[in-house]
Amino acid sequence: MRTDPAVFLRPATWAEALAAKAEHPAARPIMGGTDVMVELNFDRPRPPALLDLTAIPELAGWERTGGLIRLGAGVPYTRIITELGDALPGLAGAARTVGSPQIRNRGTVGGNLGSASPAGDAHPPLLATGAAVEVASARGTREIPIGDFFTGPKRSALLPDELIRAVRVPAAAGPQQFAKVGTRNAMVIAVCSFALALRPADRAAGTGIGSAGPVPLQAPEAEEFLAGELDWTSPEALDERVARRFGELVAAAARPIDDVRGHAAYRRHALAVLARRTLTWAWDDYRRETAGAGDVDGQR
C-alpha cells in the first residue's frame, strides 16, 4: 500500500517557507525533484509532507556583490552554465556534467547540498573555492562554511527547521577546472571527481574531491604543496614532478570505499590522474593569462 505524503505545502514567499518548515520540521523540501521524486517514485520511506520551494521567486535568482556571487538555492544548473560560466567556471564546469539537459533544467545546487551525497557534482568546486552555505529558519539566518557543511554520507549540518537559502561563492580569481570519471558522458553519478581553483594573487590553490570518501573532501596537504612549489611570478611550464606529486597528495587525501561504481584502489588512481590533468590545464590557462597581460599582442 502506498503511504504518500499527507501534505503538499507550497509557500509563495521565503517567510512562509520558513514558517512552514518550523511547523513541519519533518517535511521534505523539494526544488527540481531530481532526487526527491526518485525516492517517492520508488516507494522509499516517504516524508509526512512535501515542501515545494519552486514558487518562491527569491530562490530563483543570483546576484553579485563585489567579488562574491550569492547563488539562490533554486537556480537550475542550465542557468549556472549559461549565466555564470565566467564568474564561476569551476561550478559551471561541474554543472555541465550533471545528468542530461532535462535534469540540468531542473536540478539545483541548493538541492545538491540538501541531498549531501558524497558524489554530488557541485560539491568539489564549492570546496575548492571556499564557498559558504546560507541557511535560514524562523529563528534567523546563519552561514555554514562549506568545509563544515557535510557531516556524513547524505548528512549535513542543516538543522530540522532550517532551509538552504543560497550558496555564497567567491567569483573566480584565477583559472578553475573540474573533471569527473564515469562510464559515459551523460547521466553519470561520479565514480570520482576533482575540482581545482587557482588564486594567483594569494599564491594559493583550492581543491575538492568528490565521490571518494564519506563526504566531499579537500586535500589541504596538496594545496599547501602547490602554494609552495608553483612559481606564480614568472610561470614556467609545469614541472612534471610537481604535477605527479600533487596527484599523489590528492589521492592520499581521499578516503574511498569499494562500491558498485568502482573500487577504492581505482578511485585513488583515477583521482591522481584527474588532479594531475586539472593542474596541467589550469596552469596552462594561468600562463596564457600572464603572457596576455604582459603583452598587448598576446595570443589567445
Place this chain on the structure above:
Amino acid sequence: MRVTLTVNGERRVADDVWPGESLLYVLRERLGLPGAKNACEQGECGSCTVYLDDVPVCSCLVAAGQAQGREVRTVEGLADGGRLDPVQAAFAEAGAVQCGFCTPGLIVQTHALLRDDPDPADADIREALAGNLCRCTGYEKIIEAVKLAAARTGGSQ
C-alpha cells in the same frame, strides 16, 4: 488535492491527486494523455519529456503540485491539427521509430533543441539527446531524423 494547470493550451483540472504523485502520472492517468511514456521513473531515460513553461523536463521528476498554475506542452500538443510537426514527420520518414516507446520524449527534446539551435552540429545533437535512451538502439536513424527536421525547418544543410 486538486491541481489546475494548462496542458497544450487548455485549462485542465485533476482531482484526488496524491501529494507525492508525479506530473507524468497526472498527464497519463488523470488527463488521458498517454503520449509521454512511463519507463524508468528516475530521470534516466527521457521518455517522459514534456515542456514545463517552455523548458523540457522529465515529467516523472516533477511533483504534480509543482505544476499548479503552470503551462505544460506534451507530444500531443506539437501537431497542428492533423498536420504533424516537422520533427514528428522527420522521425517517421527517417525510420527513427522502432518500438516507439522512446519516441515521444525524443521528439519533444528534439523540438526544444531545434527551437534554440536551428542548425545543430552532430556533437550538439548527441549532447541534447544524451538523456533520452532508445533500447532498440536506433540512434543513427534518430540523429538522421533530427538533421532532416533541421534542414526542413530553416537550418542550413
